[in-house]
């Protein structure tokens with residue numbers, strides 16, 4: 293049986309493949325080129341321990357590098373979750389710094405806080421290129437998650453993308469409906485056929501991935 297670390301590594305490789313398939317086609321060369329000197333800013337809501345932090349920063353840096361392979365890529369990721377212990381874990385595992393091998397400057401910030409009330413955080417004054425929610429949990433608290441989705445859409449730059457993943461089919465569909473009602477334009481949604489099954493029937497890791505833009 294695979295160890296936890298091996299499972300995590302495989303989950304991240306599969307997530308990266310899904311992002312290549314679903315998210316990469318939505319990012320135009322123009323968008324990469326115009327932001328090449330700026331940081332790409334990623335907001336990860338309800339991030340827990342943020343296992344995907346390195347996968348996300350590498351993925352978006354590599355997309356930009358397709359346009360200007362020699363340029364240093366700057367990527368910022370800000371994660372927020374109500375669970376202080378998970379946030380402390382993320383802070384320990386993902387220090388900011390320069391990845392010289394890949395020429396990427398990665399800046400990580402992890403905050404303990406309520407993602408349905410982002411306006412109370414000064415670090416969240418600006419808008420983001422990408423808002424990410426892995427394993428959104430709409431099924432276990434519809435009202436709070438509607439508020440989180442609302443905040444997610446409001447923190448997107450005009451041409452930014454909201455990306456969600458879900459553990460199971462019904463929860464994914466509920467989230468798709470709710471986000472569209474709140475002003476999200478569904479761009480694509482795909483099932484991850486390689487997703488790792490969990491002990492609960494019908495649940496698996498990153499089972500679905502969807503991308504939205506703002507309608508306005």
Ligand SMILES: C[S@@+](CC[C@H](N)C(=O)[O-])C[C@H]1O[C@@H](n2cnc3c(N)ncnc32)[C@H](O)[C@@H]1O
Pocket residue numbers: 337338339340341342343372373374375378405406407408425426427428429436
């Ligand atoms: C299903 S877990 C997903 C965690 C992580 N994204 C992952 O994929 O492993 C849902 C997460 O939502 C967080 N959460 C629930 N309500 C929240 C809120 N109001 N603000 C911030 N995080 C919240 C929980 O603490 C939990 O970490």
